[in-house]
Amino acid sequence: xxxxxxKPSRDICQRGTSLTIQCQVDSQVxxxxxxxxxxxxxxxxxxxxxxxxxxxxxSGFVIDKFPISRPNLTxxxxxxxxxxxxxxxxxxCSVASTTALDGYTFGSGTRLTVV
Amino acid sequence: AQKVxxxxxxxxxxxxxxxxxxxxxxxxxxxxxxxxxxQPPSGELVFLIRRNSFDEQNxxxxxxxxxxxxxxxxxxxxxxASQVVDSxxxxxxxxxxxxxxTLTFGKGTMLLxxx
Numbered sequence: 095x096x097x098x099x100x101k102p103s104r105d106i107c108q109r110g111t112s113l114t115i116q117c118q119v120d121s122q123v124x125x126x127x128x129x130x131x132x133x134x135x136x137x138x139x140x141x142x143x144x145x146x147x148x149x150x151x152x153s154g155f156v157i158d159k160f161p162i163s164r165p166n167l168t169x170x171x172x173x174x175x176x177x178x179x180x181x182x183x184x185x186x187c188s189v190a191s192t193t194a195l196d197g198y199t200f201g202s203g204t205r206l207t208v209v
Numbered sequence: 210a211q212k213v214x215x216x217x218x219x220x221x222x223x224x225x226x227x228x229x230x231x232x233x234x235x236x237x238x239x240x241x242x243x244x245x246x247x248q249p250p251s252g253e254l255v256f257l258i259r260r261n262s263f264d265e266q267n268x269x270x271x272x273x274x275x276x277x278x279x280x281x282x283x284x285x286x287x288x289x290a291s292q293v294v295d296s297x298x299x300x301x302x303x304x305x306x307x308x309x310x311t312l313t314f315g316k317g318t319m320l321l322x323x324x
Contacts, residue, residue: 127311136300136316184252188312197242197304198312200254 096121096189100201107177107208114173115204117187122167124190128160131184131203140185143170177208211236213303215315222291222322230286230318232301238262243277243284244302244312254300260284291322 097120107113117126128140140160141149149162164170174181187201212235222228234243245257258268260277268275272289288295301315 137312137314139311142311186254197259198244198256203252203254205252 096123096199098187098189098199098201100187100204102204103202104205105207107206109178109208111177112173112175113177113206114171115185115187117170117172117201119168119189119199124167126164126170127188127190127198128162128170128172129186129188131186133182137186140172174206177206179208182206182208211238211241211303211305211313213301213313213315215299215301215318217318218316219319219321222320224293224322224324225290226322227287227289228291228320228322230288230299230301230320232284232286232315234282234284234301234303236303236305238305240307241303241305244304245275245284245286246300246302247297248300248317249297257286257299288320291320293322293324296320296322 099118101116105113124144126143129137130140131137139152140155141151141162143149143162143164145164145167151157159175161173162170170187172185183206185204185206189199190197214233216231220228239262241262243260247255247257258275265277265279274287276285284301298317298319300317302312304310304312
């Protein structure tokens with residue numbers, strides 16, 4: 095299955111600043127997904143990112159707050175902009191992989207704390 | 210729209226007890242996949258099983274077993290002879306269609322296994 099390198103693994107940021115999270119995949123994948131997991135909560139899909147097109151955002155998430163780039167088939171970034179303490183969460187990227195037993199592979203997550 | 214319900218928020222057992230985690234799903238699609246993931250305190254998602262909607266065979270893998278019943282839209286997960294290392298949050302998830310669409314997660318069940 096695909097292997098994802100997600101960086102940073104954790105960060106503590108000041109409110110009002112932005113953080114960019116990177117996901118690098120060791121193989122070409124069509125679909126990449128970004129999820130947010132607020133403390134003690136389940137995973138919520140932020141957006142789906144396909145290479146060569148703009149990301150598709152779920153209800154409640156907007157591009158100005160969570161801009162996503164997908165410059166090629168192995169890389170994507172998610173930026174959390176103008177952060178507030180409410181943005182403190184784990185952010186995970188995921189890819190759909192036809193070779194993975196489960197069909198999906200997840201990055202190890204970025205644990206973000208906004209102070 | 211899809212929905213996954215995990216009614217048990219938290220379960221506490223003593224080591225060696227058997228425990229069943231419940232999952233009920235809703236979808237109008239006839240083709241779909243069901244998943245179970247484990248999230249230990251470290252935060253990464255660990256894939257446990259994927260089951261497609263046309264395969265109602267129960268599955269056993271070591272101490273883990275899964276009971277898929279389309280008649281009740283349930284996909285329950287049983288751990289036999291639980292161990293302390295089983296302590297984690299367990300998520301049930303659903304994706305619809307034959308391709309690789311987005312995952313809809315349940316809210317998760319936190320399992321605490323004490324010695």
